[in-house]
Amino acid sequence: MPLPLVFIGIAAVTGSAGLGLGVKAGVDQYNANEINEGANSRIEEAAKRLELMREQCGSSLQNLGEEKVFVLNNTIKQFLDSFQKLKNVDFRETEGLSELKKLHIDQKDFEELSAMTKFSLSLAQGGISGIAGGALTAFGAYSAAGALASASTGTAIATLSGAAATNATLAFFGGGSLAAGGLGMAGGTAVLGGLVAGPALLVMGAIVGAKAGKNLENAHANAAKAEEICEELHAGIKQCIAIRRRSYMFYSLLARLESYLLPLNYRMEDIIEKEGVDYSLFSEDSKKAIASAASIAGTIKAVLDTPILNEIGELTDESGTVLSEIK
Amino acid sequence: MKQVISRNGALKTFYYLMAIDGDVTAEIDKFNEIGRDFLKEEFDNNRQQIIDECCAQIDSAVVDDELYDVIQEGVDKALGETVNKVEDGVCPRLLIWDMLSIAYTDNEYSEPEKRMIAHVARLLDVQKDVVMEMEHLMKTADAVIKELETLNSSNKPYSEIRPTVDEIEKRKQTITKAAEELIADDFVLERPQKEHKVEEQSNVFSEAGKMISDTLNPVVDQVGDFAKKTFSDAKDLVDKIDTKEISEGAGKLFSKMKGMIGKNTGFHFPSDYSLVKKDESLDVGAPKSTWVFNKTSVNTEAEVFSVKVSKREAMDFDNPQALIDDLHGQTDDFSGLIEVKAGRSKNSSKYIYFIKKFSTDPGQPHGNSYLLSLNIQVGAEIYFVLGCFKEIGITGMRESMVSAMMMSNESVERESNGMIKGWSRDPYDENFKTGFLMNLAEGEQFDPQFPEHPLSELRSLKNYIINNN
Numbered sequence: 001m002p003l004p005l006v007f008i009g010i011a012a013v014t015g016s017a018g019l020g021l022g023v024k025a026g027v028d029q030y031n032a033n034e035i036n037e038g039a040n041s042r043i044e045e046a047a048k049r050l051e052l053m054r055e056q057c058g059s060s061l062q063n064l065g066e067e068k069v070f071v072l073n074n075t076i077k078q079f080l081d082s083f084q085k086l087k088n089v090d091f092r093e094t095e096g097l098s099e100l101k102k103l104h105i106d107q108k109d110f111e112e113l114s115a116m117t118k119f120s121l122s123l124a125q126g127g128i129s130g131i132a133g134g135a136l137t138a139f140g141a142y143s144a145a146g147a148l149a150s151a152s153t154g155t156a157i158a159t160l161s162g163a164a165a166t167n168a169t170l171a172f173f174g175g176g177s178l179a180a181g182g183l184g185m186a187g188g189t190a191v192l193g194g195l196v197a198g199p200a201l202l203v204m205g206a207i208v209g210a211k212a213g214k215n216l217e218n219a220h221a222n223a224a225k226a227e228e229i230c231e232e233l234h235a236g237i238k239q240c241i242a243i244r245r246r247s248y249m250f251y252s253l254l255a256r257l258e259s260y261l262l263p264l265n266y267r268m269e270d271i272i273e274k275e276g277v278d279y280s281l282f283s284e285d286s287k288k289a290i291a292s293a294a295s296i297a298g299t300i301k302a303v304l305d306t307p308i309l310n311e312i313g314e315l316t317d318e319s320g321t322v323l324s325e326i327k
Numbered sequence: 328m329k330q331v332i333s334r335n336g337a338l339k340t341f342y343y344l345m346a347i348d349g350d351v352t353a354e355i356d357k358f359n360e361i362g363r364d365f366l367k368e369e370f371d372n373n374r375q376q377i378i379d380e381c382c383a384q385i386d387s388a389v390v391d392d393e394l395y396d397v398i399q400e401g402v403d404k405a406l407g408e409t410v411n412k413v414e415d416g417v418c419p420r421l422l423i424w425d426m427l428s429i430a431y432t433d434n435e436y437s438e439p440e441k442r443m444i445a446h447v448a449r450l451l452d453v454q455k456d457v458v459m460e461m462e463h464l465m466k467t468a469d470a471v472i473k474e475l476e477t478l479n480s481s482n483k484p485y486s487e488i489r490p491t492v493d494e495i496e497k498r499k500q501t502i503t504k505a506a507e508e509l510i511a512d513d514f515v516l517e518r519p520q521k522e523h524k525v526e527e528q529s530n531v532f533s534e535a536g537k538m539i540s541d542t543l544n545p546v547v548d549q550v551g552d553f554a555k556k557t558f559s560d561a562k563d564l565v566d567k568i569d570t571k572e573i574s575e576g577a578g579k580l581f582s583k584m585k586g587m588i589g590k591n592t593g594f595h596f597p598s599d600y601s602l603v604k605k606d607e608s609l610d611v612g613a614p615k616s617t618w619v620f621n622k623t624s625v626n627t628e629a630e631v632f633s634v635k636v637s638k639r640e641a642m643d644f645d646n647p648q649a650l651i652d653d654l655h656g657q658t659d660d661f662s663g664l665i666e667v668k669a670g671r672s673k674n675s676s677k678y679i680y681f682i683k684k685f686s687t688d689p690g691q692p693h694g695n696s697y698l699l700s701l702n703i704q705v706g707a708e709i710y711f712v713l714g715c716f717k718e719i720g721i722t723g724m725r726e727s728m729v730s731a732m733m734m735s736n737e738s739v740e741r742e743s744n745g746m747i748k749g750w751s752r753d754p755y756d757e758n759f760k761t762g763f764l765m766n767l768a769e770g771e772q773f774d775p776q777f778p779e780h781p782l783s784e785l786r787s788l789k790n791y792i793i794n795n796n
Contacts (some may be wrong), residue, residue: 006465006468006499006502006503006506007361007425007428007429007430008421008424008425008503008506008507008510009361009364009365010334010364010365010417038681047513052515053515056508060505063501070490070494074490074491074494075491083332164668199722203408224479227707231706231707235706237515238675240366241512241515244508245509248464248501248505248508248509249460249463250463251501251505252463252466252467252505253463253467255467255470255471255498255502256466256467256470256471258474259470259471259473259474260468260470262474262477262478263474265480266477
């Protein structure tokens with residue numbers, strides 16, 4: 001008998017069998033504390049932690065971007081293909097789903113959803129060819145509708161990659177390893193909503209990027225500044241964790257909504273096959289199924305439309321509100 | 328230092344969780360699989376002992392209604408089996424995640440399971456938002472598994488469903504990764520310490536014994552000195568408390584500060600407290616830059632002081648037991664200890680506080696006063712909050728009503744003089760009998776029934792400060 005669903009075994013802590021590097025990395029960080037002495041070591045440890053969090057955060061935004069692309073290209077596309085065949089749709093008459101009487105999916109919403117699926121197809125193709133760069137990270141962080149609007153003057157990938165490069169926070173997350181000099185626009189400027197300012201970032205780059213020489217000497221130089229730099233780095237760590245957690249919450253929310261929509265899509269296909277395309281002639285059960293699918297599709301659109309980060313890289317209040325309302 | 332549960336203790340906790348819905352037999356294979364993962368070859372030697380111990384605990388329930396309580400007692404004991412090294416045991420967040428995983432295996436996350444996991448999370452100081460996030464992730468994992476079952480049972484050709492099947496596999500891995508990183512946050516957020524750790528000092532001591540006493544004794548003395556100073560200040564304050572007198576004596580009343588003052592100070596205070604003074608020294612010798620708030624309700628007059636302190640002046644966040652011992656040492660006939668607690672807020676701010684009670688009129692008691700002394704570290708700043716909450720209006724109502732309610736219950740044990748047995752006792756040491764002991768009516772569970780009682784007001788402020796900073 002296998003272990004229970006998504007059970008995390010003890011190997012996650014010990015790091016054996018190459019599993020669970022997330023937990024093992026955290027434990028290693030904790031143990032590093034125990035032998036830490038002096039300001040220099042604290043800065044180094046804090047910088048390493050921030051680097052670890054930076055990578056995790058970038059990965060979470062990219063996962064969210066990929067999930068958005070998948071949902072649009074598959075389940076939403078499937079829903080639209082069926083729903084747009086229907087005629088005489090009027091949810092006000094659907095009994096037993098009183099909240100749907102207020103549901104008003106207008107033509108504009110469907111046009112936007114259709115446009116988003118085409119947009120996301122270009123992202124998916126870009127991902128396959130390896131040229132997406134920070135595009136998926138940006139798509140994870142931003143509103144899908146917003147990304148669509150930005151894309152109107154150019155190709156999707158170029159627009160979103162551009163966004164990732166010019167937005168300091170996204171560059172920080174998606175711009176490659178610091179060791180490779182991948183600070184993007186962030187080098188020397190404030191990121192993460194101003195929480196990790198230039199000097200601390202340079203310290204981090206110097207330590208994590210293993211750039212020896214002058215930068216590293218400067219980082220170690222001033223013990224009086226050490227605590228201040230540690231505070232900045234730690235604030236950056238907390239911000240990264242907050243963004244990562246918010247991203248994964250949106251990821252799992254989208255995944256859950258998609259899992260509810262998929263069987264309803266199949267049901268819609270069966271209904272159309274057996275009862276035709278005139279909604280007004282459908283049985284009550286069939287009407288409820290169609291209405292439920294439309295409701296979930298509308299909710300998915302609301303999630304896709306909610307940005308995680310604003311222009312300066314801070315978590316949006318909107319994303320917190322959407323999470324609690326939809327949950 | 329994180330509390331790390333031994334692997335045996337974790338396995339017992341899992342067994343109890345499986346038992347909470349009834350028969351464990353149906354899930355014993357799952358338990359065996361988890362046991363082999365956790366203990367490897369040692370599991371075969373330990374297995375029967377673990378099961379026998381758990382079964383003995385479960386069987387001690389006399390009636391079915393007791394089953395949950397008996398299981399909870401067993402879990403509490405199991406959680407007491409701790410180890411020192413993280414690698415040798417199971418950290419709190421990992422335990423919670425795996426408990427959720429077990430609870431979801433039978434596709435039903437029952438109320439007793441939910442209750443037990445919430446209880447363990449509270450005991451191990453796992454923040455509520457973390458538990459909620461884990462529940463959210465687990466629900467998603469459950470939903471995607473069901474989606475996979477739907478796909479496999481559909482009549483769609485495999486070529487058509489394959490992209491979704493692959494995506495579901497990826498989702499399971501992503502959810503596990505999200506959970507692992509959430510578990511690891513507990514360690515990542517631990518800050519590198521500036522001072523030498525006691526363990527390091529022990530090593531130094533073995534080489535130079537004088538160094539340890541020179542380093543450690545002043546720290547212990549500081550806690551004592553600070554506590555002593557606070558008590559004498561507090562007693563003076565309690566005697567002096569009369570909000571109207573202070574505001575009239577000051578000659579001016581600053582405008583009310585509505586909502587948070589955090590924008591200026593970084594520290595959040597509830598809006599139903601009025602700012603009386605700021606940035607001025609007070610008669611009681613408080614430092615400059617002390618903020619003074621007050622609040623008056625039907626049963627309470629409260630005066631609260633807030634000021635930043637240095638790490639040297641603050642209480643030791645990591646040693647609440649030392650604080651308890653010191654407070655016991657300071658107790659006189661007219662004061663008693665209510666509570667001491669240390670921990671981290673949901674924003675990961677370290678805090679430590681104590682609550683004491685005082686009889687304001689030793690000769691003829693007519694109403695108590697309660698003192699809150701709280702240190703909370705927000706970012707790089709440590710805030711000291713000293714609150715004095717005096718009982719006014721009709722006094723003693725809480726004790727009267729609670730004791731009357733208990734007295735009416737014939738099963739409550741009585742002393743020979745008719746008083747409720749155990750009515751007054753120290754919350755941490757049943758053998759400590761000195762002073763004005765805490766009574767049963769002062770338990771936190773009665774706060775909602777007496778919201779304007781000074782102890783309830785004190786706890787409400789304390790919780791606000793901890794939850795919002």
